[in-house]
Amino acid sequence: MGLTGKLVRQVEIKSDGDVFHELFRAKPHHISTMSPGNIHGVDLHEGDWGHVGSVISWNYTHDGKKKVAKEVVEAIDEENKSVTFKVIDGDLTELYKAFKGTVHVDTKGENNLVTWTLEYEKKSENAEDPNTLMDFVINVTKDIETHHLNRTGTRTRTRVDLHEGDWGHVGSVISWNYTHDGKKKVAKEVVEAIDEENKSVTFKVIDGDLTELYKAFKGTVHVDTKGENNLVTWTLEYEKKSENAEDPNTLMDFLINVTKDIETHHLK
Structure with missing residues (x-):
């Protein structure tokens, strides 16, 4: 042999x-x-x-x-x-x-x-x-x-793909495939800002389902660490295309559910 x-x-x-x-x-x-x-x-x-x-x-x-x-x-x-x-x-x-x-x-x-x-x-x-x-x-x-x-039964299941740049860098372009309000959707975003000191990341939407309702849309996630307890803050800024477009309240609920799923995963 x-x-x-x-x-x-x-x-x-x-x-x-x-x-x-x-x-x-x-x-x-x-x-x-x-x-x-x-x-x-x-x-x-x-x-x-x-x-x-x-x-x-x-x-x-x-x-x-x-x-x-x-x-x-x-x-x-x-x-x-x-x-x-x-x-x-x-x-x-x-x-x-x-x-x-x-x-x-x-x-x-x-x-x-x-x-x-x-x-x-x-x-x-x-x-x-x-x-x-x-x-x-x-x-x-x-x-x-x-x-x-x-985990496939979770209502907040997502997949994220890198299109340009490198993970964790400003200017990188990524797409999110997710299910929201019972429908499969896509959001293509650019990483607009990363603040290491304040632990925040801002994503600006450049293509996908959200652009059908909003002229501009960006989301920021910020983590405030205080001992063992930490506070996650989501901020959504947007400009509607028309008065008929709804405020993204259900999308905020979606992001909170994603946050809770991540928490559950890490606690396990």
Whole structure:
């Protein structure tokens, strides 16, 4: 038997494939809340979340033991929805000279296919193939799936996509896909301002359903931190196209519900 090997396994998911890809691309530090029995934490060491060359470490339990894997994000393919991580330090380097894992999501309607590929070179013939590690990543995938399916009934479910710029930067253009007043809607927005000192972000709507009713529309979310209790303030500023357009009271209710859903998620 050779020292190099490759394992491939697929699992079908019914939750949003784009959201799943975005999780591994830019938000792996959220996975510990979705699969706490397997992933205990993901930390950023170098670079920025969601960028090639960034270095992150995974703290996890595998085969009944707590382990660490330090990895560099080697490749991100947005078109094919795949992310490749190359191991550079940690427990896996005790058995393998080289080790990398790729997670790819094939989105087809409501059903999506997640493919995990593990490529490796053993240090010796005595090192086992990483079959149990493949079982581990499949279990993590299923945990993520369960987490998202448990939340599909929420009335405030949203998806956010980046169109221009980088996450967390003024001038970036993003679109929100959401359900409001029982209808699926879209809002395309530019990040107009970020105030780190006052913990506020302002989004200006530039396209989508809201532009049918309003000439101008912007929303600001501000967080006032005071010890363990924090106050979130939403401010909506708008100019109607006509007197017949309603004030966005139900949209404010929507944003408050989103805020409460985020709170529930983090408290869990």
